[in-house]
Amino acid sequence: MNNKLIVNIAISLLLARLKQTVVAAVGVTFSIMMFITLLGFMNGLNDMLDGLILNRTPHVRLYNDIKPEPNQAINRVKELKNTYHFINRIKSSGSRKEIYNSLAIMHAIQQDPRVLGLAPKINAPVFFNDGSIEITGVINGVDVEAENKLFFFNDYVTKGNSADLKTISNSIILGKGLAEKLLANIGDVVSITTSQGERFSLKVVGYFQSGLMDLDKVQSFASINTTQKILGKGNQYITDIQVKLKDIKQAPAIAKEYGQLYGCDAEDIQTANSQFETGSSVRSIISYAVGITLLIVAGFGIYNILNMMIFEKMESIAILKATGFSGKDVKRVFMFIALSIGFFGGLAGLFFGFVLSSVVDNIPFNTAALPTITTFPVNYNLFFYIIGFVFSLITTYFAGYFPSKKAGKVDPVVIIRGK
Amino acid sequence: MEEIILQAKGIQKYFHDPVDVPVLKDINFKINKGEFTSVVGKSGCGKSTLLYILSTMDTDYQGELYIDNVLMSGKKEAELAAVRNEKIGFVFQFHYLLYEFTVLRNVMLPGLKLGKYSEKEVEHRAMERLKRLNIDQLALKMANQLSGGEKQRVAIARALINDPDIIMGDEPTGNLDKKNSEIVFDIFNQLTEESNQTMLIVTHDMEFAAKSRRTIVMEDGKIIKQ
Numbered sequence: 001m002n003n004k005l006i007v008n009i010a011i012s013l014l015l016a017r018l019k020q021t022v023v024a025a026v027g028v029t030f031s032i033m034m035f036i037t038l039l040g041f042m043n044g045l046n047d048m049l050d051g052l053i054l055n056r057t058p059h060v061r062l063y064n065d066i067k068p069e070p071n072q073a074i075n076r077v078k079e080l081k082n083t084y085h086f087i088n089r090i091k092s093s094g095s096r097k098e099i100y101n102s103l104a105i106m107h108a109i110q111q112d113p114r115v116l117g118l119a120p121k122i123n124a125p126v127f128f129n130d131g132s133i134e135i136t137g138v139i140n141g142v143d144v145e146a147e148n149k150l151f152f153f154n155d156y157v158t159k160g161n162s163a164d165l166k167t168i169s170n171s172i173i174l175g176k177g178l179a180e181k182l183l184a185n186i187g188d189v190v191s192i193t194t195s196q197g198e199r200f201s202l203k204v205v206g207y208f209q210s211g212l213m214d215l216d217k218v219q220s221f222a223s224i225n226t227t228q229k230i231l232g233k234g235n236q237y238i239t240d241i242q243v244k245l246k247d248i249k250q251a252p253a254i255a256k257e258y259g260q261l262y263g264c265d266a267e268d269i270q271t272a273n274s275q276f277e278t279g280s281s282v283r284s285i286i287s288y289a290v291g292i293t294l295l296i297v298a299g300f301g302i303y304n305i306l307n308m309m310i311f312e313k314m315e316s317i318a319i320l321k322a323t324g325f326s327g328k329d330v331k332r333v334f335m336f337i338a339l340s341i342g343f344f345g346g347l348a349g350l351f352f353g354f355v356l357s358s359v360v361d362n363i364p365f366n367t368a369a370l371p372t373i374t375t376f377p378v379n380y381n382l383f384f385y386i387i388g389f390v391f392s393l394i395t396t397y398f399a400g401y402f403p404s405k406k407a408g409k410v411d412p413v414v415i416i417r418g419k
Numbered sequence: 420m421e422e423i424i425l426q427a428k429g430i431q432k433y434f435h436d437p438v439d440v441p442v443l444k445d446i447n448f449k450i451n452k453g454e455f456t457s458v459v460g461k462s463g464c465g466k467s468t469l470l471y472i473l474s475t476m477d478t479d480y481q482g483e484l485y486i487d488n489v490l491m492s493g494k495k496e497a498e499l500a501a502v503r504n505e506k507i508g509f510v511f512q513f514h515y516l517l518y519e520f521t522v523l524r525n526v527m528l529p530g531l532k533l534g535k536y537s538e539k540e541v542e543h544r545a546m547e548r549l550k551r552l553n554i555d556q557l558a559l560k561m562a563n564q565l566s567g568g569e570k571q572r573v574a575i576a577r578a579l580i581n582d583p584d585i586i587m588g589d590e591p592t593g594n595l596d597k598k599n600s601e602i603v604f605d606i607f608n609q610l611t612e613e614s615n616q617t618m619l620i621v622t623h624d625m626e627f628a629a630k631s632r633r634t635i636v637m638e639d640g641k642i643i644k645q
Binding site for chain 1: 531577
């Protein structure tokens, strides 16, 4: 009964000052709208930039690095155990870059329940011949299907079809920058020289554009078989195993485990690309900061309007108290007013935030660096909407708290006698 | 023996600003049920101050105040609010209606706050009181559309909604013309005669005081005649 009555009084006061109330609510609406849009846009951007690198980077990469033999001959001399060694007799050996027993390792990793999938890869440095000029480049021998499934390879093939790599023998997809240097169109044949001196002719079936210019100037892709043929290796020859995990956070632990288990080098994504997480979190912090600033400004607006309202309604408050409403009741009336401004303003803000996000989402955004992006990226995470709504309630609560407390403390005697 | 509704024992009050000035000195009196009492005195003699202490709204005093034989002094703000709601009806010099509500709603508010009756019943009781004061035709008008005399009658109806033990008035006719003053007095008189309603009215309208059954005269913070 009491609650219903208080709500009733609050609504009457609200409606009597509808214009002021709407202005206060519009402040909240605007802040929440901007908050949602900003956060959605910023995170859309984050996702896109992360995707640029992280989508195409394996969570764990197994390979054999070129490095000196850790067990130098001098280490075996027991007498010199506690001394510093300057002599490294055994030199780095790059003769076997392939992963030993690759088929068995791949089979074992495939069975691991933590693994989403894997894609084998061969890294083959070659020279592209264009008349008398030789351009250094890399041919990545890839399993097109696995690459598409795990690393969205097809998204970055801007011209031609990635599936042709598998169906057309001796075919190659060139990086956009490389293709421009070579003046190679689709259907043309480019000739390459391997580091062993073998010459090959490959047919261009597509262009690849990653968004990273430097990468596109050297990268090209061929099927695993073609690459093995170019290098003159057997069908077990694999230089990299790219593993994608179900949970990216486990990558460092799993990389360490695989490294020991399979006797090769293992690199995890966090070590390889640590700077990206930093960038993402900084952008998030900025958008939260701006959103909260907007809300605090709106909060001051509500504070002012409630203060004004209480000043105007002094007599009403006095009479309510004289006729038996306690200070707490009066406080609750004004708290209810503040919170309903927050509630409805926030709700409208969520709606308009969604609308504005959709508008941003449809603004064309074409850049040569990002072939897969045609409009501004927006993230519609439900979490932002929940946060926005909770913030609007919290801000209005604090904005309403002090004026309401003041209203609760109004001394009816002073008001009534003062007249 | 008559039933005592309100009793003041040794009430004293000081104004503290800028120096301690006594405004009420050792006030002692009783009001019995059904009495129509006027408090008169010159401006500044402390009669309004006394009324606000008796109404429980002013708690800054020494001495003891009993309403319906319950000690009010030292009670908490919320408890006093509940007492005002249930046992005291107010009529002020200015009507103090809430302009956001209709006349009917204004009268109903203290009744709804009490929560003793359902909303339907409170509405019915409010209509009864408006009828009794001959203003039931105004029930659905907004409070700011009324004339001064009408507003004061609405305020009286509001004071009556919870069947209070005592109705307190602070210059209830002070802002009204002669005709309306008479109407208000007649209403008060009628309430005492017909319903045995206790009244405590502060006024400086001597004519009004003379017509009431009992008069308390105050001077310089003391009761000089009761």
